[in-house]
Amino acid sequence: MSNYPFKRMFVVVMDSVGIGEAPDAEQFGDKGADTLGHIAEKMEGLKVPNLEKLGLGMIKKAPGISAVSSPEASYGIMEEASQSKDTMTGHWEMMGLYIGEPFQTFPDGFPPDLIGKLEEATGRKVIGNKVASGTEIIEELGEAHVKSGDLIVYTSADSVLQIAAHEDIVPIEELYDICEKARKMTYDPPYMLGRIIARPFVGDAGSFERTSNRHDYALKPFGQTVLNYLEDSSLDSLAVGKISDIFDNEGITDSLRTTSNMDGMDKLMQTIRRDFTGLSFLNLVDFDAKFGHRRDPIGYGKAIEEFDQRLPEVMESLNEDDILIITADHGNDPVHPGTDHTREVVPLLAYSPSVTPGRDLGTRKTFADVGATIAENFNVPMPEYGSSFLSILNKNGDK
Numbered sequence: 001m002s003n004y005p006f007k008r009m010f011v012v013v014m015d016s017v018g019i020g021e022a023p024d025a026e027q028f029g030d031k032g033a034d035t036l037g038h039i040a041e042k043m044e045g046l047k048v049p050n051l052e053k054l055g056l057g058m059i060k061k062a063p064g065i066s067a068v069s070s071p072e073a074s075y076g077i078m079e080e081a082s083q084s085k086d087t088m089t090g091h092w093e094m095m096g097l098y099i100g101e102p103f104q105t106f107p108d109g110f111p112p113d114l115i116g117k118l119e120e121a122t123g124r125k126v127i128g129n130k131v132a133s134g135t136e137i138i139e140e141l142g143e144a145h146v147k148s149g150d151l152i153v154y155t156s157a158d159s160v161l162q163i164a165a166h167e168d169i170v171p172i173e174e175l176y177d178i179c180e181k182a183r184k185m186t187y188d189p190p191y192m193l194g195r196i197i198a199r200p201f202v203g204d205a206g207s208f209e210r211t212s213n214r215h216d217y218a219l220k221p222f223g224q225t226v227l228n229y230l231e232d233s234s235l236d237s238l239a240v241g242k243i244s245d246i247f248d249n250e251g252i253t254d255s256l257r258t259t260s261n262m263d264g265m266d267k268l269m270q271t272i273r274r275d276f277t278g279l280s281f282l283n284l285v286d287f288d289a290k291f292g293h294r295r296d297p298i299g300y301g302k303a304i305e306e307f308d309q310r311l312p313e314v315m316e317s318l319n320e321d322d323i324l325i326i327t328a329d330h331g332n333d334p335v336h337p338g339t340d341h342t343r344e345v346v347p348l349l350a351y352s353p354s355v356t357p358g359r360d361l362g363t364r365k366t367f368a369d370v371g372a373t374i375a376e377n378f379n380v381p382m383p384e385y386g387s388s389f390l391s392i393l394n395k396n397g398d399k
């Protein structure tokens with residue numbers, strides 16, 4: 001028996017699976033956004049029996065998703081407090097930080113002095129330098145890049161500087177080195193960019209394909225997160241998928257990289273089979289990168305169905321004193337105009353074999369409630385933001 005209500009907590013972030021516009025969606029240009037709802041409509045009914053059994057229909061009704069009489073999980077809705085809808089802010093807030101000022105974005109491309117510095121430091125010219133979708137810009141400029149060796153630099157509505165390069169033209173190690181240089185140049189004000197992202201691709205003109213050698217170089221979280229508190233208390237803080245990039249390795253005791261959502265689920269299972277005490281924190285980025293930004297509601301719907309099919313295996317493998325929390329970090333409605341994230345509320349489903357299911361966790365005003373719950377469970381310092389819902393899960397002391 002462990003000393004904690006839950007010996008192991010598994011947090012699964014379905015990247016960008018929002019469940020409807022946030023109260024402040026209009027400020028973000030996202031009125032009417034509804035990632036899950038619109039996908040379910042396009043799919044003419046989403047087949048997610050396992051999420052439905054957990055209680056998804058208690059917080060979101062959509063074609064194929066209905067409320068059940070006895071949900072197996074406790075359920076709620078979370079709003080993001082931070083003034084941003086990107087991945088870093090979503091995850092940092094989940095672990096207890098509040099980001100008041102959004103990171104800087106560059107809707108007109110990066111200023112000439114920064115591009116000049118990058119060209120000087122890398123010995124390669126820059127092409128692109130505009131807001132673009134990653135798959136479209138390699139179609140547009142990939143051939144020119146292959147001929148000249150120039151770097152394709154682009155950004156988005158997020159605070160990102162992305163560098164795309166063909167793996168045969170700019171070897172991966174060189175691309176990573178270039179990104180590290182770009183990271184150093186933009187770490188501090190006036191740029192203070194959220195992320196530099198290496199975007200390697202392969203193939204021939206007309207059929208270029210991005211590879212899983214993508215690498216993100218984030219800023220360090222602006223303060224201590226629950227991950228640091230776990231690490232400081234000699235508990236495990238396992239990062240699966242992009243989590244270690246998102247936190248720039250802060251507060252992470254072990255990191256397992258992934259190549260896809262299904263690989264992410266395999267690695268989650270690996271952590272379930274390990275003996276540890278603490279957190280296993282997984283991000284499933286395909287929803288966002290492969291389908292949300294690509295505005296592909298059918299691909300997105302199938303990916304959600306595929307995820308759903310993996311849930312029984314996960315739930316059956318959990319020990320009595322484990323808990324699984326499923327949530328998301330922002331929306332990315334594939335039928336919304338543009339190709340960017342959308343300001344939405346996210347699902348909160350919490351399942352443990354030993355907890356009386358079906359508790360209503362209500363509408364949480366910040367993602368930080370997840371971090372606060374983890375902190376209270378492991379008796380580590382509480383984050384500045386967030387209030388724990390552990391007592392709701394434990395109500396009646398029946399755990």
Ligand SMILES: O=P(O)(O)O[C@H]1O[C@H](CO)[C@@H](O)[C@H]1O
Binds near residue numbers: 155156159160
């Ligand atoms: O269009 P691609 O290259 O997938 O980029 C998307 O991925 C970035 C990071 O998640 C976002 O900022 C968005 O620009």
Ligand SMILES: [Mn+2]
Binds near residue numbers: 015016086288330
């Ligand atoms: Mn995200």
Ligand SMILES: [Mn+2]
Binds near residue numbers: 288293
């Ligand atoms: Mn994204």
